[in-house]
Amino acid sequence: MPSKRASTKKPDSHSVDLSATQSADDLKAATQNGSSTLDGGNEKGHTELHAADIKAIVLLVILYFLQGIPVGLAFGTMPFLLKARLSYSDIGIFSLATYPYSLKLLWSPIVDSCFVNSWRVPFLNINLSLGRRKSWIVPIQLIVGAMLYALSEHADALLLVEMPNVYLITALFFTLVLFAATQDIAVDGWALTLLSDENLSYASTAQTVGLNTGYFLSFTVFLAFNSVEFCNKYMRTIPLEYPILSLGAYLKLSALCFLFVTTWLLFFKKEDAERSGKADMDLRSVYDTMMRICKLKHVQTFIIIHLVAKIGFQANDAVTGLKLVEKGFGKEDLALTVLIDFPFQIILGYLAARWSKGDNALRPWLVGYVARLGFAITSMAIVAGFPSTTASDGSKVAIPLSYFLLIAVTTVTSSFASTVQFVGISAYHTQIADPLIGGTYMTLLNTVSNLGGTWPRPLVLKSVDLFTNSRCSVTLGDKMVEILPKLVNNSGECTSDLGKSACKAAGGHCIIERDGYFITSGICVVLGAIVMVGFILPKARQLQKLPAAAWRVSTDKRSA
Known part of the structure; x- marks a missing residue:
């Protein structure tokens, strides 16, 4: 996300991101000079990527990619696999497995404050270098890799039964997502010190590319290669009765990926202790600072915005894909539409990041909000008008090419609107977050954003069954x-x-x-439109005009 906005002389008009070692005097001087380190400091507003920054971006992309693997399984793949045997209400129970991403604020100060610089391997007399972030990332990734390998051995026993134990499956993936969320806290904090101050804005780009790639690999790519119909239709000359990639095989490959990257990270990547620094505050102080942040009036307003901002398109996100498959849209065709969508999101996500800056930093997010409401309405029309896939003699027929293209175009444009929102709000979080408490501030903002999408989902899925x-x-x-x-x-x-x-x-x-889908989605869209016009739009315009200093609180370690 290269930054090309020229500097301004208006004090505090833009956010200033500083490393954890910089003081309040540095912050004051930077704002008075009118320069934003997010956007570069030279006269032309242009920032150059140094070799160290390029290496840091590659590392961040890899770490976010690993995080996206269990996230893609829990948020995307598993609901589709479970829908074949369970009801929408049961899938609503499984959606509880995604809650750690919405609750990680509770333990983020622990991750931010507690660490060890090295670990002596028992009996081998080997001293392994760790650090503030590697202390968490290395063991967590090893645990996730081990869990994925263990799940690969029992995947069929869990899923290929008449009535899968949804509570056991939910507990297993809840644990996986819990570790992935904890890794996210550490990586977010590391990003603030891995990158140079003038190129800190690339952190959201690395997150977008890495997380989306891991997510799509675990969701779209896996579902495609796991579909017998897709493999026979697009990848084989001779039809077979089994897919190219089973769930067990994919989990095993993912586990090996985690093991390889974590081994390299442990032995060949040294954390910069001077730049990462010591924890500036003890654990109690971090929690105290976090509570004071939450007491800021504009932070409370921002939290409320996050909690209600995803209601409008919640039914579309959670149910439309499942409803299309239920109507007769082949899983292989659905997989193909999202495969088409994937490269667009990587390219368009970069462009979206460039739009999320300046005095109207939230404008792309607001535009994406309106677009997603529109796509929720469009999706209802597509499901309602879905052509019959059963011929008069009872045989199955393919949907018209025009309808397939309509679904593909809607999928790409709807996903782009979602990407614009994700990248836009991530970039805004990076601008306003206080680096003094590392990943905790970012986690506070990201947590409430995630919670806005998770708390309504069980209710929405339950409502579909209730109204049906x-x-x-x-x-x-x-x-x-x-x-x-x-x-x-x-x-x-x-x-x-x-x-x-x-x-x-x-x-x-x-x-x-x-069909309860139409009632539920209609209610969501109406609520989303009311909340948008009556609350989100006016409040967002006020928030984006606040200076960076307004998002800071004084601590025992620095002056007010």
């Missing part, structure tokens, strides 16, 4: 007779693949009299 009226019926002569729910399955639902198969096996067919 479906039944399994069989034709007897000229009459339609409803089959008792117990003859279908234990829950009586007739929306999942398992429920439909059970209904068919009982001699009936599923009839959806009222």
Whole structure:
């Protein structure tokens, strides 16, 4: 995200990011000089990437990529795999596995304050260099790698059963996401010292590229190679009955990736102790500072914005893809549409980062908000108008090419709007975060942002089932007779693949009299529009005009 905005003489008009070793006097001098270290310090507003910064960006991309692997599995792949056998309400239970990303604020001060500089290996008399960030990143990545390898050995036993144990699966992935979230805290903090001050804005670019790549690999790419239909249709000349890549094999490959990178990090990457510095405050002081940050009126306003900002398109994000598959859109076609989308997001994410600066730093995020509301409405229309994939003789037919292209274009543009929001808000967080407490400030902001997307999701998924009226019926002569729910399955639902198969096996067919997806998504869009016009838009305009100093609080270590 190269910065090309010229310096301004208006004091405190832009954010100033300083390393943890800089003092309040440095901050005051920087703001009075009117230069923003985020955007470079020369007269032309141009920043050059030094060799050390390039290496740092590559390292950050790799670390965020690893983080994206378990995140992509938990947020993307698993709901699709579970939907074949479980209801929307059950998937709502599994969505609890994503909560650590929304709760990591609770333990981020521990990660920011507690560390060791070295570790002596027992019995081998070897001293391994660690540091403020590697103390957490190295063991966590080893644990995640071990968990992924263990899961690879039991993947079939967990998923390929008639009724998967959703509580056990949720607990396992909750633990995985917990460790990934903790790694994120450490990497966010390391980014503030790995990069030079004038190129600190590249941290959000590295996060976008790395996290998106890991996420898409675990979600889109894996689902494509895990789909028998996709493999036979696009990658094989002779159809086979098994996919190119099973879940167990992918988990094993991911585990080896974690082991390789962590070994290199442990033995060949030395953390700069002077730049990373000691913890400027003890653990209690960090928590105290964090609480004082939360007491700032504009921070409280920003937190409320984050908590309500994703309600409008929550049903679209959580349900539309599953609903398309339910309607008959092949998983192989869905995988292809997102594969098409992936390169666009890497390129367009870079452009989005360039827009998120200056006096209107939140403008791209607001534009993305409106666009995502529009795409939520468009998605409902696409699902409602989905053409039948069953011919008159009962055989399956492909959807028209025009409709496939419509879904592909909608997927790309909708994902771009989401990327604009993600990159825009990440860049804004980097601008206003106080480096004195490293990853804790960034984690505070990112946590409430994530929480805005996780707290409504179980309610939304539950609402889809609640508002849906479906039944399994069989034709007897000229009459339609409803089959008792117990003859279908234990829950009586007739929306999942398992429920439909059970209904068919009982001699009936599923009839959806009222689809809760449209009611739920409609409610979300209306609420999102009201919140946008009445609260988010006016408050966001006020927040982006605040100087960097307004986001700081005094501590025992520096003057007010």
